[in-house]
Amino acid sequence: MAAACSDGASGSSADPEGAETARPDLRGTVLEPSWEKPDVTLTDTEGRPFAFRAETDGIVTLLFFGYTHCPDVCPVHMGNIAAVLRDLPYAVRERIRVVFVTTDPERDTPARMRNWLDRFDRSFVGLSGTEAEVGAFQAALRLPAAVRQPTRPGPLPGAYAVGHAAQVIAFTADNRARVVYPFGTRQADWAHDLPRLVEADPWPSEGSPEPRER
């Protein structure tokens, strides 16, 4: 994977018509080359099939794999994204969709997932699938498969944690995975990048010069 951190960087490239198109100055890790958005169908919290590529076509999509019993990474990511989305103008906000895929289908029932996501934002999409379907989805995005990890003996018998990728993957409107946001991404980073991801439509052609260091 060739990932280039574009923190504090900016640049420009020529679009197909020859006009200079500014490359967005992003704080996330820009993927070069970008990845294709997988064509995967999972089940949403209403029990309906959700064709990920078709349903999110043409809008910026933030994809995250996690689980609702997660004590740290998942609620922090979801909470920070939700807090920033609330501040964005409606015109920007309506062009962003957040999709959460559970890596713990055994405990994350549709109702539980819906309830958990609603604590952050009622528009967040919750998806579940079989272990094989979710595993294939993660593999298509070059993410490690989630693994169940026993927790120390506690008051809840059979309790376990799920080790999973901690990054949010951002797809631009052209159905390409362009930017990765690791755990540690802050609200200031989201507030900086999300409007730029929406504005970067079309995304400047790939292979353009590396953004200059500021």
Place this chain on the structure above:
Amino acid sequence: MQWWCSAQGLAWSWTWRPYLGVWVMVAILVAAYVGLARRSGGAPPSRAGSFAAAVACLWVALDWPVGALAAGYLASVHMVQFLLVALIAPPLLLYSIPVGAWQRLASHRRLVRVLRTATRPLVASVVFNVLVWLTHWPRIVDGLMGYQAGSFLIDMLWIAAGLVFWWPVVAPVPARPRFGYPFKVAYLIFATVANTGVFIYLTFTHLPVYATYELAPPIPWITAREDQQVAGLLMKMGGGVVLWTAIGVLFVRWFRAEQA
């Protein structure tokens, strides 16, 4: 096992955890006070009670659960800790020192000379406010709170800043006959204004300023932004309550002195 509370990045648990460093600090304080009181011919109940209250403040603020929540989970609890450690415990500690001990201190000329400079009201006010700003500066908080030694350093700086700040108001040595009640009241009123900058910064900055608390395993009933706003309000209102209470006490004493 940790000796001092620091940000650990672990999900919050109400399971008790010991912090030996806090216990050792409390034990040293108690031993020192008992020795001081013995050498000074004993401490009257009001001063001994003040000492007990000061130690209780420090113990509550620095040990589990307040210390742990303050170090790694909630900026608002961090602010409660600041109020207890820097604004409430120090005047109680200074007041608790027996008269005999102050008299002995007054006989150390070189030390008194140093104290006269270090605790001059203007110097004390500047030192206190600079330390308050520094210890609430996001880069410093985020850089230190993840380490026990860093968290310990912030707590000790708060105690030191609080002692310096309250010294001109509470301590009888060095004697400052010109720094009477009107000036003490003015000094404290200025302090109620001086913390406004941190209050405004925390309360009205739209995005969370501390990564430590923004990225901490969440506590369910409060968001990072709300937590930060509560912290700012606590600094202003909690600090205001402490300072205006002290101002009230000074007014009563001033009135009594005038009556006598």
